[in-house]
Amino acid sequence: MIQALGASNGIAIGKAFVLPNWEWELPEKKIDVADLAKEFERLYEGVRRSKSEIARMKSELDEAVGVQESSIFDAHIAILEDPVFMNEIQGIIQRQYKAAEVAVKEAIDHFVTMFDLLDDEYMKERAVDIKDVGNRLLKHLLGVPEISLPEDTQPFVLVVRELSPSQLIHLRPELVLGIVTMVGSPTSHAAIMARAFGIPLVMGAEGKLEAPIATGDLLIVDGGTGQLFLDPDPSTIEVYAGRRSRHLEQREKLRSLIAVPSLTPDGFTLQLASNISSIKELEASLDCGAEGVGLFRTEFLYMDRNHFPSEEEQFEVYRAAAEKLQGKPLIIRTLDIGGDKQLDYYEMPAEDNPFLGYRAIRFSLDRKDLFKTQLRAILRAAAYGDVQVMYPLIASVEEVREANAVLDQARRELEEQGIPHRSGIPAGIMIEVPAAVAIADLLAEEVAFFSIGTNDLIQFTLAVDRMNEKISHLYEPFHPAVIRMLANVVEAAKRRGIPVSVCGELAGDVLALPIWLGLGIEELSLSAQAILPVKECMLRTRSTDCRSVLEEMLRCRTAADIRRLAENFHASAMSCAGG
Numbered sequence: 001m002i003q004a005l006g007a008s009n010g011i012a013i014g015k016a017f018v019l020p021n022w023e024w025e026l027p028e029k030k031i032d033v034a035d036l037a038k039e040f041e042r043l044y045e046g047v048r049r050s051k052s053e054i055a056r057m058k059s060e061l062d063e064a065v066g067v068q069e070s071s072i073f074d075a076h077i078a079i080l081e082d083p084v085f086m087n088e089i090q091g092i093i094q095r096q097y098k099a100a101e102v103a104v105k106e107a108i109d110h111f112v113t114m115f116d117l118l119d120d121e122y123m124k125e126r127a128v129d130i131k132d133v134g135n136r137l138l139k140h141l142l143g144v145p146e147i148s149l150p151e152d153t154q155p156f157v158l159v160v161r162e163l164s165p166s167q168l169i170h171l172r173p174e175l176v177l178g179i180v181t182m183v184g185s186p187t188s189h190a191a192i193m194a195r196a197f198g199i200p201l202v203m204g205a206e207g208k209l210e211a212p213i214a215t216g217d218l219l220i221v222d223g224g225t226g227q228l229f230l231d232p233d234p235s236t237i238e239v240y241a242g243r244r245s246r247h248l249e250q251r252e253k254l255r256s257l258i259a260v261p262s263l264t265p266d267g268f269t270l271q272l273a274s275n276i277s278s279i280k281e282l283e284a285s286l287d288c289g290a291e292g293v294g295l296f297r298t299e300f301l302y303m304d305r306n307h308f309p310s311e312e313e314q315f316e317v318y319r320a321a322a323e324k325l326q327g328k329p330l331i332i333r334t335l336d337i338g339g340d341k342q343l344d345y346y347e348m349p350a351e352d353n354p355f356l357g358y359r360a361i362r363f364s365l366d367r368k369d370l371f372k373t374q375l376r377a378i379l380r381a382a383a384y385g386d387v388q389v390m391y392p393l394i395a396s397v398e399e400v401r402e403a404n405a406v407l408d409q410a411r412r413e414l415e416e417q418g419i420p421h422r423s424g425i426p427a428g429i430m431i432e433v434p435a436a437v438a439i440a441d442l443l444a445e446e447v448a449f450f451s452i453g454t455n456d457l458i459q460f461t462l463a464v465d466r467m468n469e470k471i472s473h474l475y476e477p478f479h480p481a482v483i484r485m486l487a488n489v490v491e492a493a494k495r496r497g498i499p500v501s502v503c504g505e506l507a508g509d510v511l512a513l514p515i516w517l518g519l520g521i522e523e524l525s526l527s528a529q530a531i532l533p534v535k536e537c538m539l540r541t542r543s544t545d546c547r548s549v550l551e552e553m554l555r556c557r558t559a560a561d562i563r564r565l566a567e568n569f570h571a572s573a574m575s576c577a578g579g
């Protein structure tokens with residue numbers, strides 16, 4: 001058994017499909033001068049086949065999930081059409097008489113090393129795309145079926161070194177039983193998306209495997225505990241097959257709670273809204289009984305295409321979301337680009353610390369043209385539902401005022417142009433930077449609501465990179481500093497009388513429920529898969545008990561003590577007879 005990090009609940013049992021890893025070696029193969037023309041023809045044929053394969057995958061995905069999700073493939077085709085890339089390969093064949101596949105590998109290695117050296121998250125993402133395309137081209141040049149993407153409809157467990165949000169977007173969820181990554185951590189956006197799709201995910205297996213996983217190996221993946229079994233014996237398979245069916249049964253049983261109001265036994269309510277990044281995820285969350293959207297991560301609209309979305313394109317998506325919600329609230333977060341979320345078509349500056357850098361509201365306030373376009377689209381969509389706007393990564397009062405000034409300018413423009421919209425929509429902020437916690441009382445006077453983004457707040461409070469699996473044991477949501485921060489924010493919001501919700505991943509952790517109920521938070525915004533498990537827990541949890549356990553937590557000196565309290569509380573609530 002291999003113990004790695006559990007990142008998305010559920011059990012998968014199936015054959016591995018190992019996404020080709022660029023690190024594999026090719027024998028040095030030379031060609032005869034007389035065969036140069038033939039070698040070029042092999043290369044062009046490989047490129048033709050790769051392009052038509054990509055085009056086919058793109059059109060399949062267009063049909064399955066929509067053009068927006070599939071447009072990553074345009075970037076892949078563009079690489080195959082890029083003269084710099086193709087010249088490099090042709091040059092190696094022509095000058096060094098190397099076989100086409102060796103030339104492709106060398107060219108890709110060259111570009112990938114160059115991009116990796118730049119220490120820039122955007123370029124690293126591009127390196128992933130180049131490897132992807134390169135592997136596909138190699139597959140066609142070598143004619144090795146074992147590295148081809150499974151083309152039949154046999155579901156598989158995907159094994160991949162690292163997983164980017166854009167890679168995940170172009171997987172067909174129905175074919176992916178589970179995912180194992182070598183590096184990465186549970187609060188990365190790829191992990192958040194896997195949870196939204198309900199795909200079991202284990203991360204950070206690097207250095208823990210005795211032998212590399214090969215395509216075709218049988219795997220058991222337990223995304224809850226982070227355990228991984230390679231070529232398990234029949235008795236382990238039986239045990240996990242049992243756990244898997246109990247997990248699925250439990251998930252099915254929870255569906256009976258969809259229409260049940262989210263109320264504690266002593267009559268307190270906590271709205272259960274959802275986090276979405278696309279209309280598809282909105283549909284999935286409505287299917288789980290979401291009472292609104294507490295966080296629409298709009299950056300995914302900007303990703304996987306080759307230009308900034310126009311006002312009209314954004315308006316259509318926001319309006320569709322508002323209409324689907326039929327009057328339930330829709331909180332649209334303005335672009336939170338940067339960090340691990342990059343755009344194919346916009347080169348971010350190279351930064352040593354991208355999570356602390358040019359991102360989110362900082363980017364929007366620097367590019368007010370793009371920001372205003374988004375705000376206009378949001379204001380227009382607000383005519384179709386209860387649409388609210390939220391700014392990410394706010395660290396000062398000045399930023400709120402500056403953002404609101406652009407909102408006001410967008411509203412005035414629409415008014416002058418006679419374009420239908422709704423003015424005066426509530427504008428709130430994410431509380432995800434310790435500075436915002438420290439001045440929560442001041443910020444509360446400037447905004448309509450707070451939404452606590454625990455993913456970033458924990459990483460910044462504890463100085464623990466949320467993407468780094470080596471220190472993921474230090475990423476401790478139950479750290480006393482985090483609990484105190486949460487209490488401070490809620491107190492500031494309550495004193496000013498503004499609503500406060502939680503939209504980080506901690507909101508979906510059932511162990512944290514007594515914190516929210518104890519603090520008197522109004523709303524949680526969760527990934528679709530977390531809504532019903534949290535509701536089930538809430539139906540058995542007395543709010544008054546939460547207040548006393550929270551008081552105890554606030555007196556604790558260590559994270560271990562707080563966690564123990566949370567675990568005991570949860571166990572006793574769930575075992576309560578008649579709950």
Ligand code: PEP
Binds near residue numbers: 452456503505
């Ligand atoms: C957060 O930081 O908690 C959050 C919800 O935003 P994101 O995960 O998109 O950074």
Ligand code: MG
Binds near residue numbers: 392432453456
């Ligand atoms: Mg955040």
